Amino acid sequence: MAVNIGKNSRRIIERDKKIMITTTRGSYRFVAERGEGDFAFDADGNKFIDFSSFVSVYNLGVNANREVRNAIKKQVDVLMHAAFTDYYSELPVVFAENLMKMLPDGFGRVFYSNSGTEAIETAMKLARLFTKREYNLAFYGGFHGRTMGSLSLTASKTKQREGFGPFNSALHAPYAYCYRCPFGKEYPGCGMECLDYIKKYTLEKEASKKEVSAIFMEPIQGEGGYVVPPKEFVKGIREIADDSGAIMVSDEIQAGYMRTGKFLALDNFGVKADIYTMAKSIGGGLPMGVTVTKKSLGDIEPGAHANTFGGNLVAVAAADASLSYLRRNRMAIQSGVIKKGRMVLKRLEELKERYEIVGDVRGIGLMIGVEFVKDKRSKRYGVEEREKIIAKCFDSGLLLLPAGNSTIRIIPPLTISIRNLEKGMDIFEDAVKSVAEVKA
Ligand SMILES: Cc1ncc(COP(=O)(O)O)c(C=O)c1O
Numbered sequence: 001m002a003v004n005i006g007k008n009s010r011r012i013i014e015r016d017k018k019i020m021i022t023t024t025r026g027s028y029r030f031v032a033e034r035g036e037g038d039f040a041f042d043a044d045g046n047k048f049i050d051f052s053s054f055v056s057v058y059n060l061g062v063n064a065n066r067e068v069r070n071a072i073k074k075q076v077d078v079l080m081h082a083a084f085t086d087y088y089s090e091l092p093v094v095f096a097e098n099l100m101k102m103l104p105d106g107f108g109r110v111f112y113s114n115s116g117t118e119a120i121e122t123a124m125k126l127a128r129l130f131t132k133r134e135y136n137l138a139f140y141g142g143f144h145g146r147t148m149g150s151l152s153l154t155a156s157k158t159k160q161r162e163g164f165g166p167f168n169s170a171l172h173a174p175y176a177y178c179y180r181c182p183f184g185k186e187y188p189g190c191g192m193e194c195l196d197y198i199k200k201y202t203l204e205k206e207a208s209k210k211e212v213s214a215i216f217m218e219p220i221q222g223e224g225g226y227v228v229p230p231k232e233f234v235k236g237i238r239e240i241a242d243d244s245g246a247i248m249v250s251d252e253i254q255a256g257y258m259r260t261g262k263f264l265a266l267d268n269f270g271v272k273a274d275i276y277t278m279a280k281s282i283g284g285g286l287p288m289g290v291t292v293t294k295k296s297l298g299d300i301e302p303g304a305h306a307n308t309f310g311g312n313l314v315a316v317a318a319a320d321a322s323l324s325y326l327r328r329n330r331m332a333i334q335s336g337v338i339k340k341g342r343m344v345l346k347r348l349e350e351l352k353e354r355y356e357i358v359g360d361v362r363g364i365g366l367m368i369g370v371e372f373v374k375d376k377r378s379k380r381y382g383v384e385e386r387e388k389i390i391a392k393c394f395d396s397g398l399l400l401l402p403a404g405n406s407t408i409r410i411i412p413p414l415t416i417s418i419r420n421l422e423k424g425m426d427i428f429e430d431a432v433k434s435v436a437e438v439k440a
Helices: 007-019 066-076 090-100 116-131 148-153 193-206 231-244 265-269 313-328 330-354 383-395 418-439
Strands: 032-036 039-042 047-050 107-113 135-139 170-173 212-217 247-251 275-278 289-294 358-364 367-372 401-403 407-410
Touching (some): 066 313, 090 107, 090 313, 116 148, 116 212, 116 289, 135 193, 212 231, 231 265, 313 330, 330 418, 383 407
Parallel strands (some): 135 170
Antiparallel strands (some): 032 039, 039 047, 107 289, 367 407, 401 407
16 A cells, blocks of 8 residues: 555645644644545545544544434534533434443543543633632643643643643652653562652652642643553542542543543543543544543533534534443443453564564554653663654555654554554554664
């Protein structure tokens, strides 16, 4: 599947550069035109196996599946926008009721918005109202969005924050990024110094634990490099939240929706949060953010928080069709994710054994990261190596996305066939091999 960037893509990119405010796009020249199942096609008809789910959105296949598309088409002819925070409507209530069947007992208050960052803003505002406290605690490497509230929590790359301060009152603490332990320790046997640090420093020297409104954590860091923490870390954060009376918010926006084989990624750690935020794949391909709280946290006054488009009927129709498909096929999707994830990890572990530039391989289910380094001893970030591998894969018809400083994410649609997954992995392996061998 050799890819040739044709004149259509080139022209669109030129026009884009003249008019669009910049996004995160770098040198990647993929111009999306259409997609189906495991594949995406560009504006020149080049075909790609999708290992990105278009940033964890198409969990049920590129352009969602037929059921979701039909639900969207049907709703468009009935009513698209219902002014759901001003008027009542049944479909958003139905979806909320269905969503609750996927959440732990005790959850039962739902707020709709249009994106991940808004789901986080909602959680921040609710936590402040519920606790009447000022500070939020988040983690280095964490990504929670780019509006002014959520950006105060995001601490993934300084580029994302530079020039935008001053921010909301946020504290940041080291995440358990064990491959690059900020304390120079090795897991296990490290005594979880990262947890001690929060107790001894962040909540002793910077802000009193009585002032912490909420702790925001991604169960697996996404944008920050696909970092999987040990269970003890996540459990320890829950204990810190309990001890300080803070609300624990699990940001499931990237890691949730069966990506790890479980509906909630936090469930992999045997921990429950007080608020869950979801977006990306929850809308079945349409924009949607959802903030779900425990009933016991309480309610807020009418008018205290609202928006225009939250609960948009087309988005909710897509979300409900997607969830209904997921619920009916839950066992098959779950076992597929586990089996496929194991297969990918096994192949990546072999690459790690063989090549100096493959520093770390980690993940749960089909949320997998490969961190590239200059060499295993120094662990210097293999930034150029990562870029070359992404480019080579692209030229061979495999769509990927980076994360963190030198990681590549492997996040195909959960429904990808074994055959296409193997094919994609063949392309990936060839690219790693050629970059590693040129270097050697
Ligand atoms: C974990 C996490 N939280 C929040 C966001 C922000 O979502 P959005 O881009 O929809 O605002 C993202 C986006 O990548 C994310 O991965």
